[in-house]
Amino acid sequence: MGLFDKILKGAVDAIDNAAAKNGNGPTGLKDLFNQAMDKKNEAINGSSSTTTSSKPSTATTSSSSKRSNCAYTRPTYHTSPEVLATGNVPAKPSRKVDFEIYDGEDGEIRTKVTFDLSGDFLDTDGDICYIASYLPNINDDDYDSGYSDDNTPLFGVVDAPDNKIYELIKKVENGGVPDDALMYLPVNDMGPYVCFKAKVEDRGRATYFYYCPLYEHCDLKCQFGVSYNSDSFGTPLEKKLMAAVDEAVRTMKREVLEVEHRPFR
Structure with a gap:
């Protein structure tokens, strides 16, 4: 994990901890962060990380997931x-x-x-x-x-x-x-x-x-x-x-x- 990724993970943890102390429950940011890291690892190494949470995210991610998937989809070539x-x-x-x-x-x-x-x-x-x-x-x-x-x-x-x-x-x-x-x-x-x-x-x-x-x-x-x-x-x-x-x-x-x-x- 690079320096920027470590800083971003620290920010995510801080937000989740603050939300828990205030009684607001999980934010789902950790799951989104792990999903993003998986996409990055797949793009670079062809493999996912082993730290992804198996718990489904509680945040709404449908539109962002579509955008993320499109970003890593290779073009399909088809001769008519x-x-x-x-x-x-x-x-x-x-x-x-x-x-x-x-x-x-x-x-x-x-x-x-x-x-x-x-x-x-x-x-x-x-x-x-x-x-x-x-x-x-x-x-x-x-x-x-x-x-x-x-x-x-x-x-x-x-x-x-x-x-x-x-x-x-x-x-x-x-x-x-x-x-x-x-x-x-x-x-x-x-x-x-x-x-x-x-x-x-x-x-x-x-x-x-x-x-x-x-x-x-x-x-x-x-x-x-x-x-x-x-x-x-x-x-x-x-x-x-x-x-x-x-x-x-x-x-x-x-x-x-x-x-x-x-x-x-």
Whole structure:
């Protein structure tokens, strides 16, 4: 129990003791405090404390309990039948995508990356290298690039943050083999910027990706991949999404456009 929790518990005990001395009976605050601590322990450790009172609280807690439960409920991902059905529809013609990255110790190397991407994906606003939403039934003219939906498959070229994928890449770079990946396969025939492909799952979402070290002078872990709901496993939709990533990586090219010469400072 942290310092703040100890102070809060002391305040609860003091209020209960004062109420008892004045003949007002139990306030129910101890039970509410123990319930709150259980929620905290579940969120942090996945387990409850053993100090929770088995006596039901005498205070009215219906609305606060609902709010508390919602705060710790993970989102439920569900792929609609309409989206699953698009897996049986041929992909729209691919289009050329390009974006720039800045390599080098001080970002002085301006580099262009190009690849072909299925027309089923439409560009989406974001602060990463490149991202596109899988929207095969929507035309460009009707599309808002600010659209966002957790259940929509997303294609992305991203620098892996400090997460499961980043740790997987580091393990492979250090000579290990990932033991928690749903699929892992080294790639040796697609050029120097493609090392392996893998599939991982985390909390109801899956990511199929290639590790593509596009940066030659800084330690950023770039991946080409698509994320989608785990309920799509083994469906034509999953195969279609994976094929789009395969094409993007197969056609990917990296070209240095400019090197800014910076005098020593």
